[in-house]
Amino acid sequence: MNDETILLAHGSGSRLSHELIEKNFLPSLSNPLLAKLDDSAVFELSGRLAFTTDSYVVSPIFFPGGDIGKLAVCGTINDLAMSGATPSYLSLSFIIEEGLTLGELKKVVSSVKTSAEESGVKIVTGDTKVVNRGSADKLFINTSGIGIISEGIDISGTNAKPGDKVILSGSIGDHGIAVMSQREGLKFSVPIQSDCAPLNKLVSQMLEASPQIHCMRDPTRGGLATTLNELARQSKIGIRIEEDKIPIHDGVRAACELLGFDPLYVANEGKLIAIVAPEDAEKILAKMKRNRYGAAASIIGEVTDEHKGKVIMRTRLGASRIVDMLSGELLPRIC
């Protein structure tokens, strides 16, 4: 049964499409909104809303520590959380290459379910398209999400101020190296797992410590270096970080050395950067350390009014160097 493959007709809007949805999606994901199967989900919601979208094209679709289903839920939840929003509702749209097995699809749907449950969001609307063999690569997923931002929260990439502290929630590079080693069939003595995780509960705990967080962003494609550069540009400030404060797992460091990657540019899927007023930094950090996804959090640097729009790193050897935005492509199809 799980060896059955998905056919073009499963995406035609025909009886086969309906069966695919009714047998494979609804039992796992069902809730009263999704089960109505109308063109739109309808619900009451009021206030300041955050709305975001991401398409996921990671290859391979299964990797150590996760799969494309977990990634698609966590990635969009994290984008909402980075705006200070409590994620409420997600959409889920599949583009399937003809020939994907039903077993693979079920495994992905099961990951979607697990991650949605962990983070407390509901999948309320969806879509399934099937394209002919060779016109996609197994499975692409789009998730879009809606969340509510509480009163008094104003988080944006434009809000960093000189003197602010830069907090990183944990080790960098795990996701990118985990996916890449799976793709290339590399084995390391220390197995490397993706850090893919929903960060919304970590963020809500941070906001309990202080609702005045200035900027928050998850360093995904382009890694820590690119995300810090985006924030420096958007806020028109400088950022200075300390290399020896940035946690990197030994396995990731070794893999990066072997492969010639700079871990500062490798993607993360369960990490965040927060830029906060200096007086709030320690209490936010203390809260983070009590959450499993922030246990290794540390203050890695601060915001300056020098070298505006740039990121400077003091290296382990005590020298300073400019850390630029990623300029080309490091690892394609990492998310």
Added chain:
Amino acid sequence: MNDETILLAHGSGSRLSHELIEKNFLPSLSNPLLAKLDDSAVFELSGRLAFTTDSYVVSPIFFPGGDIGKLAVCGTINDLAMSGATPSYLSLSFIIEEGLTLGELKKVVSSVKTSAEESGVKIVTGDTKVVNRGSADKLFINTSGIGIISEGIDISGTNAKPGDKVILSGSIGDHGIAVMSQREGLKFSVPIQSDCAPLNKLVSQMLEASPQIHCMRDPTRGGLATTLNELARQSKIGIRIEEDKIPIHDGVRAACELLGFDPLYVANEGKLIAIVAPEDAEKILAKMKRNRYGAAASIIGEVTDEHKGKVIMRTRLGASRIVDMLSGELLPRIC
């Protein structure tokens, strides 16, 4: 310049990604929400919201009467409108195959802009991924959308009642045949254009005539027949339609005869079916006929309490036959 092609690095989150967005997307689509470039768009919205998603994989991406950009905006707007919602905000997510030309991408973005303007929605958040050559087919687009439903409107596939009238907004089969003939290089003496169009203004005029519309749905994949079957099942009623009331362009009819297609199953992208109380039917129809997208609207049948869950058609010859849901695949990648 427009011969330049999209590279993998344009999807890496790197400087090239930022340039692609800043030079090609923002100038066309910009509005204060999108221009912030944060992870989520943030806006105030209150009430009963509709939320929907669709991925578009149409092949070819340009066809008579539209392209994938117009389709992606209109399709999602129409899904919102079918819930009785006024569409407010759209997300826009591209999966690009390496090698798409910048000229093609710009043409699609320009169609997105035109359709968003016509319908009065704002594109407020987006995403761009690039996959290696052979891992997608030129361009896939996901749009998700949010709209607001006014007080007193309750439209759902479950609301049809015996005695209700079934209104169709115009001719069927245009989109499917237009895309198929472009794909297969077929030429017909009467050129066939896709009917792809945003129906939100038509719907708001219909709701002015009567807010008591019971069901509304756009007959896309699977065509009129499949959509009527969905409504019959969801509402647990029967639907009886009259073949000679269903408008079909001569060119579409000829193409269908030639190719062995039944136009009842061919996709539409600018048509709607409304199921309404008998006393509301004429006034809603009158309003529709004054809108360019409803000029050829007609009452094609009614809801019965016989043969529940089924659609029966009285043919031109006076016989009755069951019109079933599409069971296999008619035209893949039509939207």
